Amino acid sequence: MRLAALQQLVQEHVLDGGELPDSLAAAVAPPAADRWRIYTDGYRLRLIEALLSQYPACAAFVGETRFNALAAAFVEATPSVHRSIRDYGSEFAAFLGGDGSSVEALVLADLAAFEWQLEASFDAAPATPTTVTDLANVAPADWPGLRFQAVPSLGRIRTRSNAVALWRQLNPAAPDGPPRSVAAIPDAVRSDPVEWLVTRRELTTEYRSLDAAEAAALDGLIAGATFGALCESLAAPFGDAAAMQAASWLKGWLIGGLLVRV
């Protein structure tokens, strides 16, 4: 059998995980035929372990048995296309959310998205954020044209549940131990979504919530809007105070190390 055909057969069998097909059985020397399980089982165990490592709070929330079942279902549905196993699981939050019809699914999806962003911020490239001092000498006429981009570690999350509060409680150091069911989470599902930003300063990951107006302003700025456009977009809600509000938020984002001037 040619190399390409053999690798096709082997990969299909490892991903399928079922009985050894005759075509592959004929290509392997006895007594190795029954040893394929080491590869088919190993593939699943490794990916489930990777998910457990990426999503410890999700696992702590639903317990090991339930998490393993969810992870196993995800693995069957989602072959890895990543070179590093650390990158496997980026779609896990969407998978857990399903059709959004169950409260547990909603909380798990938010929790997973938050955990994933923490890791992504953690591994992001370093940057030298622009500081308030850097902008001290910008001429007034140049302010409207200022543009910024996000530092690589900046991530934005929107939760529809109290998943971030839950995440804090799932910390092993929490005094009361973690809640194990959605019934034990106050306001598990929120009537209005909460906006979050996650970033990394040196080696420490930080996060905070934003109100909806600030989140929209930040999203607009890092999507390429000028500072002048930001001020204009705030004219309706803030009137004469629009520029003041924009400057206030910008100062906070700069102090937070979120932006690099373009």
Next chain:
Amino acid sequence: MRSNLGFGLGLRPVHYTAVLDSSPAVDWFEVITENYLVGGGRPLHYLDAIGARYPLVMHGVSMSIGSVAPLDEDYLARVRALADRCAPAWISDHLCWTGIDGKNLHDLLPLPYTEEALAHVAARIAHVQERLGRALVVENVSSYVSYTSSAMSEWQFLTELVHRTGCRLLLDVNNVYVSSRNHGFDALEFIRGVPAEAVQQFHLAGHQDHGTHCIDTHDAPVRDEVWELYAAAVARFGAVSTLLERDDAIPPLAELVDELGRARRVAAHARAEAA
């Protein structure tokens, strides 16, 4: 020319701070290449800090040198950039394939030892060596299946790769033992069968013995059978850089440093006996 780095450990994130705090008696560290192909943050911070104190070797797990899928040029460029950053003594990966059609099975799957596979892998090693600007160090893997199409032994295959490409060998002594049990060959024949001058490095690790077969698990200390084979390898190949790996049930750093001490003693004894 073979440089001997001495006795090293596989660097694992759980030991980052212990390494920096205790400066353990380890001659060098081997790092998993893929763990550092990230933009920044903790992995690269510790890579730089530990690399400033110890020699490093880069050890990859996803080059997939035996796959029929095209080599990933972006990956090779990132490996080269990482090498420029941390200046490893050499770069290694495995004689295996890890997936095709854009998928990754995250396993080190064995190749058939055929002329077709040999020509394929040799051409790819030559390309990788050109891209990385240095000889690739190729490791033998543990395997659980073998193919009816194989026309030569694993050591004959490795030897021919060395002759055709000038690549170097990372002889994983535990993998030789595990595969010898699984496929019923003589581990010493493997040791005797590879070209001595090409052996750049040894790996040592633990495995699980299931009676009918062994599984390469890296979750326990090196077993006595593998220490015996290591002594035979040292007797044949001389002073070769030796690396102890542990990837699961990872103990405190001090325990691994102690186990590395056993490698030093076994190697010293084997060399004295061979002299």
